Amino acid sequence: MGFSKKEYDVIIIGGGITGVGTARDCAMRGLKTLLLERSDFATGATGRNHGLLHSGARYAVNDPDSAAECIRENLILRRIASHCVEEHDGLFISLPEDDLGYQYQLVEACRSCGIPAEIIDPEEAKRIEPTVNPALTGAVRVPDGSVDPFRLVQANELDARMHGADILTYHEVIALITQANRVEGVKVRNTQNNEELEIRGKITVNAAGIWSSTIARMAGVEITMFPSKGALLIFANRVNKMVINRCHKAANGDILVPDGDVTILGSTSDRVPISECDDVRVTPKEIATLLREGTKLVPVLSSTRILRAYAGVRPLVAEDDEEAGRGISRGIVCLDHEKRDGLAGFITITGGKLMTYRLMAEMATDMVCDKLNVKRRCETAVIALNEATDQTRKAISRTTYKGLNSLPGKDDAALWTSAESLYLCECEKVTLGEIKDLIASGQVETLTQLRRRTRMGMGKCPGRYCALRAARLMCSVGGKTTIDCGRDLADFINERWKGIYPITWDTTLADAQYMASVYKGLCGLDKFQTS
Amino acid sequence: MSKEYDIIIIGGGLSGLTAGIALQRKGRRVAIATSGPSTLNTFSGSLELLGYDSRERPIAHPLDAIASLPPTHPYSKIGTDRLALLTQEAQALLGEAGIMLKGNSAANHWRITPMGVAKPAWLTLDDCLTSDDGTTLPLSNATIINIAGFLDFPVEFIRAGLEQMSVHTSICTLPIKAMQTRRNSQYETRATTIARIMDNDDILHDFADAVSASCTANGNSAKQMILLPAVFGPTGNEALTKLRNQIESPVYVIATLPPSLLGMRLQTQLRNHFTQLGGKIFHDARVTAGTIRNNEITSIATGYSETVEAERYILATGSFQSHGLVAGYRRVIEPIFGLDIDTNAKASPQGGLATGSFFEPQPFMTYGVHTDDAFHPLKSGLPVNNLYAIGSILSGHNTHHQGDGTGVSMLTALAVAQEIEQSFPKP
Numbered sequence: 001m002g003f004s005k006k007e008y009d010v011i012i013i014g015g016g017i018t019g020v021g022t023a024r025d026c027a028m029r030g031l032k033t034l035l036l037e038r039s040d041f042a043t044g045a046t047g048r049n050h051g052l053l054h055s056g057a058r059y060a061v062n063d064p065d066s067a068a069e070c071i072r073e074n075l076i077l078r079r080i081a082s083h084c085v086e087e088h089d090g091l092f093i094s095l096p097e098d099d100l101g102y103q104y105q106l107v108e109a110c111r112s113c114g115i116p117a118e119i120i121d122p123e124e125a126k127r128i129e130p131t132v133n134p135a136l137t138g139a140v141r142v143p144d145g146s147v148d149p150f151r152l153v154q155a156n157e158l159d160a161r162m163h164g165a166d167i168l169t170y171h172e173v174i175a176l177i178t179q180a181n182r183v184e185g186v187k188v189r190n191t192q193n194n195e196e197l198e199i200r201g202k203i204t205v206n207a208a209g210i211w212s213s214t215i216a217r218m219a220g221v222e223i224t225m226f227p228s229k230g231a232l233l234i235f236a237n238r239v240n241k242m243v244i245n246r247c248h249k250a251a252n253g254d255i256l257v258p259d260g261d262v263t264i265l266g267s268t269s270d271r272v273p274i275s276e277c278d279d280v281r282v283t284p285k286e287i288a289t290l291l292r293e294g295t296k297l298v299p300v301l302s303s304t305r306i307l308r309a310y311a312g313v314r315p316l317v318a319e320d321d322e323e324a325g326r327g328i329s330r331g332i333v334c335l336d337h338e339k340r341d342g343l344a345g346f347i348t349i350t351g352g353k354l355m356t357y358r359l360m361a362e363m364a365t366d367m368v369c370d371k372l373n374v375k376r377r378c379e380t381a382v383i384a385l386n387e388a389t390d391q392t393r394k395a396i397s398r399t400t401y402k403g404l405n406s407l408p409g410k411d412d413a414a415l416w417t418s419a420e421s422l423y424l425c426e427c428e429k430v431t432l433g434e435i436k437d438l439i440a441s442g443q444v445e446t447l448t449q450l451r452r453r454t455r456m457g458m459g460k461c462p463g464r465y466c467a468l469r470a471a472r473l474m475c476s477v478g479g480k481t482t483i484d485c486g487r488d489l490a491d492f493i494n495e496r497w498k499g500i501y502p503i504t505w506d507t508t509l510a511d512a513q514y515m516a517s518v519y520k521g522l523c524g525l526d527k528f529q530t531s
Numbered sequence: 532m533s534k535e536y537d538i539i540i541i542g543g544g545l546s547g548l549t550a551g552i553a554l555q556r557k558g559r560r561v562a563i564a565t566s567g568p569s570t571l572n573t574f575s576g577s578l579e580l581l582g583y584d585s586r587e588r589p590i591a592h593p594l595d596a597i598a599s600l601p602p603t604h605p606y607s608k609i610g611t612d613r614l615a616l617l618t619q620e621a622q623a624l625l626g627e628a629g630i631m632l633k634g635n636s637a638a639n640h641w642r643i644t645p646m647g648v649a650k651p652a653w654l655t656l657d658d659c660l661t662s663d664d665g666t667t668l669p670l671s672n673a674t675i676i677n678i679a680g681f682l683d684f685p686v687e688f689i690r691a692g693l694e695q696m697s698v699h700t701s702i703c704t705l706p707i708k709a710m711q712t713r714r715n716s717q718y719e720t721r722a723t724t725i726a727r728i729m730d731n732d733d734i735l736h737d738f739a740d741a742v743s744a745s746c747t748a749n750g751n752s753a754k755q756m757i758l759l760p761a762v763f764g765p766t767g768n769e770a771l772t773k774l775r776n777q778i779e780s781p782v783y784v785i786a787t788l789p790p791s792l793l794g795m796r797l798q799t800q801l802r803n804h805f806t807q808l809g810g811k812i813f814h815d816a817r818v819t820a821g822t823i824r825n826n827e828i829t830s831i832a833t834g835y836s837e838t839v840e841a842e843r844y845i846l847a848t849g850s851f852q853s854h855g856l857v858a859g860y861r862r863v864i865e866p867i868f869g870l871d872i873d874t875n876a877k878a879s880p881q882g883g884l885a886t887g888s889f890f891e892p893q894p895f896m897t898y899g900v901h902t903d904d905a906f907h908p909l910k911s912g913l914p915v916n917n918l919y920a921i922g923s924i925l926s927g928h929n930t931h932h933q934g935d936g937t938g939v940s941m942l943t944a945l946a947v948a949q950e951i952e953q954s955f956p957k958p
Contacts, residue, residue, distance in 0.1 A: 284883060291860075419680035422720050432682070465788050468646075468685055475687035482691035486646065490890065497889035504885040505858040509895060512885065513852040516893065517573045518789060520931040524648035526890045529695060 003166065004197045008034045010368050011186055011201035013173050013215055015039075016046040017149060017354055019207040020156040021361035021380070027163035028383070029369060029376040034199065035165060036188055038172035040449050042153045044209045046354065047452065048280075048312025050232055050257045050266040052243065053077065053085055053145035054355040057092060057117060058250060060109035061102075066331050067113040069356050076358060077147065080384045084151040086259060090144025090243030091125055093136045095296060098248045103138045106247060110142065117142050131239050131298045144243035146259040149354055150452055155385040170445075176204065176219045176346070183219055183337075183346040192445070203368045206348040210277050210315040216348060221341045223348060226318035227277055229311055230267035231286035233294070233503070236305040236460050239263050244297050253293025262307065265294040272313065282309040282502045305507045307460065308499035317351045332356060334363045338371075345371075424473075425466035427459020435470055439478045447471060447492035462496045464515055468523070486528045493519060534840045536562045536811075538951060539831065541818045541867065542847030542855065544569030546922030546940035548801040550845050552624055553948035555808040559955075562841070563810065564833065566817035570853060570923065570936075574794025576659040576761065576786045577634075577642040577652035578941065580618065581606070582934020589651050589665065593938075594618070594636055603873075603927035605939050608904045609946045617945045622654065624945075628804035630797065631657035631768070641665040645685050645786055647692020651934055656793055658771050660758060660783035662696065669781065672699045672755035674746050679706040682720050683788035684760035703745040709734050722787045723795075725762040729770055739777035746780050757782045765795040818848075821868045823910065827917050831867070843917045843951050846870075846900070846908065847944070850923040856898060858884060865900050868918070871909040873901035873926035892932045899926030906947050919947040 010026050012019050015037025023035040056070030078085055094103050103119065110117035118141045125132055125139035132139075161167060168188070175187040177198060185200035206215045213225045238258045246254035257264045268286045287309060295302045317333045333351035337343040349364040362378045369376065420433030434454055444450050447457070447470055456470060457463030471489040474480050480488075493515075504512055519525045538554055540547045543565025555561045581593035581600075590596045594615050597606050606614055618636035625632055632654040634640050639651040641662040649665045662668050673693055675686045690700045709728050729735055746757060761784040763770040775782050786793055806812060813833075821831040821844070830838040848855030848867070857866045863884070865872060874897070884895040900908045900920045907914035922940040923930070930936030 281887065422680060422682070424682060465683060468788060469682040472682070472685050472687050482647075482688050486688065494889050498887065501885040501887055501889075502883065504883060504895060505860055509858045509884060510851045510854060512893075513850060513895065514573070516889070516896075516931050517570065517852065520890070521936065522573050522575050522644065522786060522789070522791075523646040524644040524650045525646055526931075527648050527650065528646055529648070529692070 003034065003168065003199050006032070006034075006166075006199075008032045008166075008199065008201040009372060010034070010203045010205060011036065011199060012205045012207055013186070014207035014209060014211075015041040015153075015167075015169060016044050016207065016209050017042070017153050017156070017357040018209070018349055018352065018360050020153050020160060021357045022205055022207055022349065022364050023160040023165045023167065024156045024163065025361045025365040025378060025380050026368060027160045027165040028379055029365060029374060031368065031372070031374065033160070033165040034201065035160065035167045036171050036173055036186065037167075037169045038191060040169055040452060041157060042150055042452060044211070045312045045315055046149050046153060046209075048232075048310055049149065049230070049354055050255065050264045051146050051149055051259055052255065052257050052355070053087075053147045054353070055090060055142040055144045056113060056115050057090075057106065057110050057140070057142040057144070058245065058255075060113050060115060061105055061249075063331065064109065064113050066353075066356075067109070067115060069332070069359055070353075071113060071115045071143075073356050073359055074143065074145070076381045077355075078145075080358075080381065081147070081152055081155060082384070084148045084155060084385075086146045088145055088242050088258065090142050090245060091129060091132070092140040092142065092245045092247035093125065093132060093297065094138035094247040095133060096135055096137055098137070098246070100138050102249070103140060103247050107140055115142060129240060129242055129244065131300050132244060133296060133299055138247065140247060144245070146243070146257050147354070148259065150455070154453060159385055173215060173218070176215075178219055178343070181342055182344040202345060203371055204346050205364050205368065206346065207350070207364070209350070210274070210313045212315065212348055212350045213274070216337075219337070219343055219346055221337055221343060221346070223335070223350070224318040225274065225350070226316040227272050227274055228314040228316050229270050229272040229276075229280055230314060231282045231290065231309065231311040232264055232266040233287065233290050233309050234307040235263045235265065235301060236307045236507075237261070237263065239298055239300055239304055246293075246297060251293070253290040254297070256294060256297050256301075265290055265301065269314075277313045280311040280313060281498065282311050284502065286311070287502055306503045307508070308462075309502045310499050315350055332360050332363060334360070334367060336367060424469050425454070425456040425459065427461055428455040428457075430454045430456045430466070435473055436477050439473050446488050447474065448495055451492070457492070457496060461511065462500055462515060463492065464511075464518065467492050483529070486525070490525055490528070493525070534842060536560050536839070536841040537955070538562075538843045538845060539564060539839060539841040540845040540847055541831070542569075542849060542853075542922070543802070543812060544847060544849060544853065544922065544940070545571060545797075545801075545937060546944040547845070547847035548798070548805055549621070549624065549941045549944035550847065550921055550948050551805045551810050552628065552801065552808065553620075553945055554951060555805060555810040557948075557952055559952075561805075561810045562813060562839075563805070564813045564816040564818050564839075566815055567853070569798065570849060571794030571798045572791060573789050574786070574791040574797060575642060575644065575650075576784070576791075576793040577650075577655040577661075578937040579651065579934045580636055580639070580653035580938040582639065582651035583932060587932060590639060592638055593651075593653065601927070605925045605927060605943050606935070608902070608906065609942060613946070614942060617942045618653070620945050621941045625654070628800050630800050633657055633661065643689070643692060643785055645689065645788060647685075647689040647695075649692070649696070653938060656797070658768060658784045659761070659793070660756070660785050666696055668693065668696050668698050668756070670754060670756045671697065673701075673758055674755055675700060675702045675758045676742055676745065677702065677704045677760060678710065678725055678762070679704050680710055680720065681722075681725055681760065681762070683722055684785075685788075689758070689785060705738065705741045705745065707734065707738060721790060722760065722762045722792050723765070723790050725760075726765055726792050729763055732773070735770060735773055736777065739774050742774070743778050746778075755780055759784050760787045761785060761791070761793050762787060763792060765792055766799045767796065818867055823868060823915060826910075826913050826915055828868070828915060843919070843954070845947060845951075846918060846920045846924060847922045848924055850899070851895065853923065855924040858895070863898050865908075865924070868908070868910060868915070870915070870920075871901040871912065872898060874898055892929050896929040896931060897926060900924050901926060905950050906943060919950065921947050
């Protein structure tokens with residue numbers, strides 16, 4: 001595609017929300033933009049959090065700057081990404097063992113940050129949120145909500161493409177090209193075929209999340225990250241209408257975020273070595289902690305089926321020797337390495353949070369524009385994401401159904417077209433046509449990528465039938481070999497299993513055994529020929 | 532003090548029905564209480580005796596391999612010689628129920644899975660595609676037929692598996708007009724949906740014509756096999772017989788993703804046989820509790836708060852997926868009687884019921900009720916004398932990795948039926 005021939009204005013490293021957000025902003029300001037991601041979109045902290053649309057109240061007491069950023073961005077996201085956001089408000093509840101004094105402190109702090117916070121009567125709280133712990137002694141209502149990070153990333157990605165950005169996933173940066181104290185580009189390796197290429201860019205933006213320090217080190221620059229692991233549980237029913245927070249200093253298992261028809265309980269906070277960040281797994285101890293604290297918020301959780309356990313790593317930037325990372329600011333860190341380290345053409349944007357990704361992108365892009373002497377102002381806070389996305393969807397759908405021609409026996413086009421509306425994934429209501437579109441468009445190589453883009457296999461059954469159905473389409477529409485598709489299917493199931501094996505009890509275990517009966521017993525996927 | 536039933540069997544899956552038939556045909560008065568679907572929902576078309584050894588290598592002669600199983604395996608409790616006799620009895624029982632099968636217990640044959648993998652089998656429904664040696668098939672040419680819009684028959688994988696066995700294979704997808712008009716829900720793509728549509732002579736006739744036409748297009752019809760998804764006849768094999776009569780080429784079916792029509796057919800035929808022998812089935816009767824006094828069950832209760840009494844009881848409620856076993860956060864229980872649980876598992880690194888790789892043998896698979904050698908379950912360390920456990924609720928084996936699930940179900944059922952028969956006083 002000649003990526004190495006072009007010279008880009010800006011090369012952004014990292015396909016998380018910060019990277020795609022920055023790519024959108026840069027592209028909207030007319031910069032020749034390239035985004036590089038070593039794996040797939042949203043594979044780091046972006047896809048592994050509770051999807052909270054923060055009001056900022058959680059930080060109001062200890063970190064008022066972050067809190068003020070949160071509420072500003074909260075209101076912006078409701079406007080620009082309404083299709084990714086659920087507005088349902090949140091409660092901060094006090095239990096008998098909590099100091100009610102903290103409630104007043106919280107409300108006071110919220111108000112000074114511009115966060116609407118209203119003390120409501122515990123009886124009123126029980127009326128509007130019937131599953132809340134009836135022992136509550138106080139409640140504060142704040143404008144929390146939930147946001148679907150996968151859709152948000154996809155919307156930004158499509159929008160960036162619409163504005164002319166080039167995007168390369170499965171391209172890992174292996175070196176920065178430096179000349180006379182200036183970063184002039186990157187050396188990347190295509191992780192699918194191991195080809196290496198050099199790409200030139202005037203400015204390189206390091207938006208690699210927890211891996212930012214690894215990228216910076218390639219340029220001989222030190223950033224000390226503080227990898228803070230957070231474990232979360234997804235429950236199979238939406239037990240609460242609103243976000244429920246515990247009204248005390250931030251601690252383990254003190255927030256319950258409803259989204260769609262599930263509820264997510266978060267989270268723990270433990271420092272982990274950077275080497276563990278590529279494969280974080282949830283431990284029995286973390287599950288015990290989450291359940292112990294979560295059932296205090298909503299007692300019925302103790303008998304609610306758990307769908308999955310998962311964990312992410314917060315890309316915090318270290319400031320002191322804090323043990324768990326709760327005291328570290330969630331504030332944004334935007335480093336101009338020219339000023340900081342005497343290394344021109346290199347910027348790191350890190351810290352922050354999902355909620356403030358747009359502001360992070362704006363800050364990084366402002367810095368890029370400043371260096372390139374580009375005067376155009378940021379418009380990401382006013383131009384909605386879905387407007388462009390709809391157009392992009394149409395552009396993609398022109399390629400629709402072309403893969404059907406490779407299906408033998410197709411003699412009745414009308415028949416097939418109507419069959420497109422069948423659900424391939426019944427839990428998440430993903431249609432056959434939708435999956436075929438994506439595979440035919442060449443945008444997805446694996447079932448796991450399909451899952452991130454469509455939510456296929458993310459529902460109440462862990463890919464029971466849809467995984468094999470989609471694997472078939474990878475062969476017939478995607479033109480891959482059955483060996484590759486069989487291996488991909490096994491990988492997909494194993495990846496889903498990662499979230500299931502730590503919580504194998506009740507219905508989850510019954511379902512897990514059923515899943516094994518289908519894929520091992522009936523199908524013999526474990527004996528599938530790989531030679 | 533005559534009770535209404537001699538034996539009550541809790542659970543109407545493969546093991547419960549087998550025990551029911553075996554006892555009913557000896558003239559006992561048997562009732563089966565059943566609730567919910569059984570694991571026949573995922574039935575492959577084959578019964579398996581013992582497919583793989585401890586290193587997961589395929590076994591050619593299952594009866595010879597049984598001697599080397601650990602003493603905790605249910606087969607070891609039955610004993611090799613007795614087990615061999617019971618395999619004959621199982622085959623006879625299935626024949627009496629009108630179930631046509633191929634295979635024998637002396638040597639495994641191979642079934643072809645929906646992913647085109649060959650797996651060892653003991654007895655296979657006559658209509659299904661099998662291989663004698665796991666490397667060759669009856670003919671060297673095949674046409675796999677799928678039905679347009681049916682997602683649950685992975686033809687691409689089956690073709691790849693067949694081609695590895697040197698069978699030249701083509702795929703043909705046939706539309707069925709009726710599927711269009713009948714489809715009024717986006718969910719309706721299951722095997723059972725197609726079976727309902729095919730339960731119509733005209734549609735079946737047209738389908739057979741279309742199949743014949745497509746194999747003519749693929750060359751000499753006598754020299755190729757027609758492979759269909761198992762989407763016919765939840766009650767019997769009449770539909771397939773009709774297709775066979777109309778199609779010149781040999782026709783075989785391959786299992787689909789669940790629900791398994793082959794399993795539904797097996798279950799229906801066994802149920803019919805049991806009731807024809809005079810047995811009684813209580814549907815939707817979830818047994819919720821039992822009263823145990825002096826190591827004997829005195830009565831059991833259903834969800835409708837009815838209590839029922841019998842001389843002997845058989846527990847055939849299955850493993851976790853059938854809710855015969857229930858895992859709590861801290862421990863595993865048997866929910867009806869609170870029987871002793873045998874974990875039989877080496878502690879996993881996480882200390883949990885499962886390990887981090889789906890494809891490894893999972894510790895939870897070997898969990899089950901702890902029994903003595905006569906399959907009396909233990910409660911607080913003592914056997915419950917008039918209770919027997921059979922099938923997947925038994926501990927000590929991993930059906931996914933040993934390939935012995937349906938064999939354990941049928942053979943422990945027959946072994947227990949013998950024990951019970953001997954336990955009644957001779958007239």
